[in-house]
Each structure stands twice: as C-alpha cells, then as structure tokens.
Amino acid sequence: MTLDEFVQNFAEQFDDTPMSKFNPSTDYKQLEEWGSLTALSIITMVDAEMEKRITGSNLKACTTIEELYNFIQAL
Amino acid sequence: MQVYIEAISYYLPEKVITNAELAKIFPEWTEEKIAKKLGILERHVTAEDETASDMAVAAAEKLFSEHGIDKGSIDYLIFCTQSADYVLPTTACLIQNRLGLNDTIGAVDLNLGCSGWIFGLSMAKGLIAGGMAGNVLLLTAETYSKYMHPKDKGNRTIFGDGAAATLVSTQGIAEIGNFSFGADGEGAKNLIVRTGGARCRKSKNDLVFDDFGNPKSSDYLYMNGTEILNYTLDRIPTLIEDVLKKNSVSIENIDLHVYHQANKYIANLQRVKMKIPVEKYYCCFENIGNTVSSTIPIALCEALKDGTIQQGMKVLSVAQGLGYSWGGVMMKF
Numbered sequence: 001m002t003l004d005e006f007v008q009n010f011a012e013q014f015d016d017t018p019m020s021k022f023n024p025s026t027d028y029k030q031l032e033e034w035g036s037l038t039a040l041s042i043i044t045m046v047d048a049e050m051e052k053r054i055t056g057s058n059l060k061a062c063t064t065i066e067e068l069y070n071f072i073q074a075l
Numbered sequence: 076m077q078v079y080i081e082a083i084s085y086y087l088p089e090k091v092i093t094n095a096e097l098a099k100i101f102p103e104w105t106e107e108k109i110a111k112k113l114g115i116l117e118r119h120v121t122a123e124d125e126t127a128s129d130m131a132v133a134a135a136e137k138l139f140s141e142h143g144i145d146k147g148s149i150d151y152l153i154f155c156t157q158s159a160d161y162v163l164p165t166t167a168c169l170i171q172n173r174l175g176l177n178d179t180i181g182a183v184d185l186n187l188g189c190s191g192w193i194f195g196l197s198m199a200k201g202l203i204a205g206g207m208a209g210n211v212l213l214l215t216a217e218t219y220s221k222y223m224h225p226k227d228k229g230n231r232t233i234f235g236d237g238a239a240a241t242l243v244s245t246q247g248i249a250e251i252g253n254f255s256f257g258a259d260g261e262g263a264k265n266l267i268v269r270t271g272g273a274r275c276r277k278s279k280n281d282l283v284f285d286d287f288g289n290p291k292s293s294d295y296l297y298m299n300g301t302e303i304l305n306y307t308l309d310r311i312p313t314l315i316e317d318v319l320k321k322n323s324v325s326i327e328n329i330d331l332h333v334y335h336q337a338n339k340y341i342a343n344l345q346r347v348k349m350k351i352p353v354e355k356y357y358c359c360f361e362n363i364g365n366t367v368s369s370t371i372p373i374a375l376c377e378a379l380k381d382g383t384i385q386q387g388m389k390v391l392s393v394a395q396g397l398g399y400s401w402g403g404v405m406m407k408f
Contacts, residue, residue: 015108029286035103036229036287037112037340040304044344047308056301060286 001050006069009049013041024066029059046072078200079247080406081210083376084138085239085369086130087119092231101228103288109232114339118235118364120220127158127216128166130238132173135214138240146174149242151181151208153198155191155215155368158222159184170214181208188266189335189396191215191368192239193404197254199243213241217367222268222296224282229289230296233338235364239372248379249390252405255317257310262399265302269293304341310401311345314393318403328389329355329405333378335394336360336370357383367396384408 001009003024011022017033028034039059046054052075054068062068094106094116110116121130131154139146154167167182176182181202187194192215199211216238223230243251270278270293279293291297319326332351336342336359346356359374366373371392378384386408393403 015111036289036300039287039301040340043301043304044308048347053305053308055305056299059301 003066003069006072007065009045010042010065010068013038013045022065024064024069026065027063028065028068029063076204076206076245078203078251079244080196080249080251080375081242081244081247082138082142082144083239083241083372083379084134084141085237085373085376086134086137087235087237087363087366088121088125088130090120090122091117092120093117094232097228097232100225104228104232112340113232114342114358114360115232115235115364116361118233119237121218121236125218126160127156127218127236127238128154128160128170128173130218130236131156131170131214131216131240134216134238134240135170135174135212138212138242142242144242146176148210149176149180149212151199151202151211152176153183153185153195153211153213155185155187155195155213156217157186157188157367158216158218159186167214176212187368187396187400188217188398189337189365189367189370190394190398190400190402191396192241192371193254193392193394193402194256194400195368196241196243196251196404197256197402199241200251200254203243203245209245211243213243215239215241215368215372217369219296219367224290224292224295226284226290227295229300230298233365235366237363237366237369237373239366239369239376241372249406249408252407253318253321255314255321255403257314257399257401259399262302262306263397265299265306265399266297266397268296304344306399307337307341307344307395308348310395310399311393312348314395314401314403315349315391318391318393318405322405324389324405326351329391330388331355331357331378331384331390333357333371333374333390333392335392335396336363336374337365370394
C-alpha cells in the first residue's frame, strides 16, 4: 500500500471530517473526530488492508499519518 | 450420551437507557453516531437494589412457566456471574433456596464474563454425560452497570444488564456438540475491576481520564478497547477454526452463526474477517446491548422466536471474554 492509499484509507475511517483535512503530515490526534472509536477503526483497517497488527500505544506514539505509515511498513 | 439444550428464557430489568439519554450526558456523541457505530439503540439497567441473582431468579421463573418445567426435576444449578450477592457464601446456594429447588441438588457459582455461557454449557454437558445430573439449570446474569463510572462513555454505551436461564438435559431442542476453550491471564489487565477482591479490598480513589477522555480507575470497570480489539482479531479466527475441526464441519456447513453479541462494530469485524454471509450471522444487540454472559442464550432465544433457527440447523456459537477466556461450541437444532 502506498502512502497516498494509506492516507485515503485512513480518511475513510472518519465520518464527519472532510477529506481535505487529511494529508501525510496531518497530526491525526488533533482532529476533532479523533477518539476511541476512530482508533479502533484504524487498527481494523490496518489489520484488514495491510495484514499488520498495531496497538493503541502505537497510535499514541505516532504524530502524523506518514509517521504511522512508516511505522507500520517497518513491522 | 447425547446432551441437549431443552429450553431457554431470559429476563431484562425494567429500566431502559436510550441513546438520547446518553447523548445528553456525552454531547460529543450523537444518538445517530452511537446507533451507527455500535448498533445499540437502548440497554437495560438494574435498579439500585436489584442484583444479578434477582435477575437470575426472574429468568429461571420465566423458564419454568414459559416451558412448563417442573422445578423438582432440576438436579444441578450453575450460576455464572461476576456480580455475586456476597463475597461469600456461594450465590447459587441462595438461588436454590429462593427458587425452591430440591436440597439434594449441586449448586455452584461460575465466575466468568462474556465466555461464561459457553463454559457453563460445557460443564452442564459434562455433568450429564458423566451421569452426575439429569437436568442442569444454567443461569447467567450480569450487572456491569454497577461497576461503571458515570462518565464512562464507552462502556455505558455498550453494556446492558440482563439474565438468561438455560435448561440442559438428556432431551431437547438442540444437541450440544463439541467445544473449544482458551485462557490467557496475560490479558487480565485489559478488562478489569481492580479493587474489591482479595488482592486489593479497599478502594484506591485513583481516578484519571485517558487520552480519549474516558475515566480510568481501579475502583470501576476498566476496558482497554484497542487491546480488546486486538485480542478479538487474534483469537476469534483460530477459535472458530478449532470448533469447526472438533465438530468435523466446514464453515460453509454452518447454517447460522450466533456469537457473543458485543456490539455492531465487533460483529461486522468478525463476520467480514471470517467471510460469513450477512444472512447467516445473527445480531441481537439493538435493544439489549451487551449483557456479558447472557448474550448468546438471549440471541438463541430470539432466533428461535423469530423463526431464524429452524429444526435441522447447525448453529455455531463463540465468545471472547475477559480473563482472557474464550470458547466455542456447535449445536444441532
């Protein structure tokens, strides 16, 4: 999965946040819609689309979408 | 010897909490968002003075009256709860007395969460197959509402109180097949009430709020949602495969999947991951919520009532619960 595709998949886990808010440098924890349910959706997306397992702590440790993507790629 | 589920009934407490009420308390969530994400519209909660054993007694009385069962025929009682009336004695003994069951029966408590009905059913089957009992009354009841902090948005949205009564016997509507079990105490910390037990009897008053604004305290129910999600992703596929193997069937030969009813999010996740057609995956949480150890018998009861379960069907049930503890069984209706 490319970084652009990851950003797209990441954005699709949000219901109310416009696509324009998402790019590789988005600090996702600052998004108003970020919360426990969106965190679960990201973990599920990563499991389904990338067959990789991440934790809540991993989501907490990363800041931008690109940083998270790079972390997952290195798993 | 073949062992069967003979009958199931359930009881839900009178008080209902709607999404509208929760949205008032937690304005960052709307009624629609709760319904869309979790698929739960309302959940029942016990009154201040109503306990799990009160609900279990009500469920058992319903079982006796709805199915014309003679309570004198019960020779073993298993009560599954994590909300016992007292630290001691055994709540099942109190229930024996309240229900007016014979004083020659076996009566035990079983302390398990969401996997409780599966384990209780396996014990009931073992007692009957081993010739130690003929009619086992399996009661499951839970009141997690009493363990939750008032500001606990996640858990208050998901969990509901409720009880179920399942009669296991040498005859009945569903032959109980083979089981698969699992346990891993490493996961205990991810769904826990830390105080009140022997390890730490006194309250700690250590309430903090996590990054998502959810309360985290040793004195209340704590759930690490992301860890519980990963536990489900890790264990459910292998659990299902193992139950199927132990019953010598393929997943395509299962007519209906009636799993622990956690919520819509987990249900969809399991269904998609296991490639189960939507029409074969039964959901029963919309007006009930997650009643912990009673979700599967309640769902089976509803599936029987609405005609989803027909005679001749193979039904698969699996549950993942705190502990960690997980289990599954196949039933032939």
